[in-house]
Amino acid sequence: MDVKKEIKSLLNQAEVYKSQGLVKEAGDKYIRAAKLIQKNAKNIGNHKSLLQSISKQIRLVKESIRKQEEEPADREMSEQVQEIIRTKFAFSQDEKRLEIDGAIALAKFGQYARALDEFKKILGKEDFRLEAAKNIIRCHIARDVPDDAVRQYNNWLSETFLPGEQLGQIHRLLQDILKKKGIDTLLSAPEEIAETEGESSPAETAPGLNENEILDISSVGITIPEAEDRSRTYEYDVSFQSGSIINLLISDRDHSFLKSIKKGTVLEQTQFYSPIAMFEGKSLVVSVSRIESGPKTGHYSVDIQIQSI
């Protein structure tokens, strides 16, 4: 193709891509056009001004790529959008759960302020009180205001609204989150808990685990006791998650971890990290298999199931 025609075509493409929001593609075409112009400068009379305007375009394109990348994944939506989230993304077959499911959906879509309002309404309903309370704490954390979570907890502590056992669960949840965040606030424990300190509490087990409570887990920390007073924590990224089952890819160099687990091992101390919050819980190793082909040959694929959060 005639060089001038080619340049013209590249610039035309770049314009159209840009107008469609295909900024990266637009940038590529501008850069190619600029290179062609430089190479053929002596045949192009107005090459200087052309190059100048192209480099301005490249700057603009880069700027909008940067803006897009920095765009937060969440944004406060109109009430209309929130109503759709609340009503259309509550999938429970159990009609009684629809309200709390709707509130959880709002939190999943980052509508924390509205989700908090909904959870607070649900606190009045005994069956869902604990779940709502836990989610209130998580929402405060997700909004990155741990102080609000602490204040909320302290309010509950001074009221008789939540039964001691539930308050104990909230206490553990929040204390754990704070620890993970490197915040050294020490929460005062509810009386019931203080008395039985040291005893581990009955964990909610898998059947009681609500699928909606399982958010996307991005990584896990697994603490394995090594000697009486020593333990080691292994951190892994999640390679895949399906419901409560999490798949981890583990290098064969991680002997010590692989040695301590097999199918059926209960991992008493598992930390689940999700984009919204962190939870401490229990998990069960459901399968361990060596990868026999492909680029990850020799690594191990380990499935663990969340037992309680």
Add this chain to the structure above:
Amino acid sequence: MANINLKAREIEVKIVYYGPGRCGKTTNLEQIFKAFRKQVTGQMVSADTEGDRTLYFDFLPMGLGKIKGYEVRVQLYTVPGQVKYASTRKMVLREVDGLVFVADSLEVRREKNMLSLKDLHMNLKDYGLTIFKVPLILQYNKRDLGEQGLPVMPVSLMERDLNRQLKVPSFPASAIKGEGVAPTLKACLKLTLQSLKKQLGW
């Protein structure tokens, strides 16, 4: 499966427009909103970024009248196409009954089409569905750009890239001009209702 309310004799069907970023999903819904006045039962609601990229979804409710005494309501959704909104995309896909995969005819988006189809495949799998069985229509959008001299893939190439194994109905379209939008939707509704009837044993 679709949400069936026996008491109210209502069936709610969920159709999702899927595809890579900027391929024209939202534009499809905008055109449907204009062209299907009679069937549209409410406002089109868009949850988008400050630009016009979809952040969570677009939503458009429609009514198809009665089938066997049941009022059939259809909810159209689009997903956000940008790669980084993977988790929202998956949430929007939940409990889908029928799908339109919108592919971008621009050559520069060839790989993105394929990646997005694969992403759809994986997400469906996570929900226990298979892309080979779910009611699915392909749309090859932005055909008009070829007429403007931009490098656009021939339909035969897109068929080979995307539809070789699926073998589902496919339509060329120029959503911005409203072309091909209605046939795509109608074909998807037809497949979806067929599959629903089969599931209900009607």
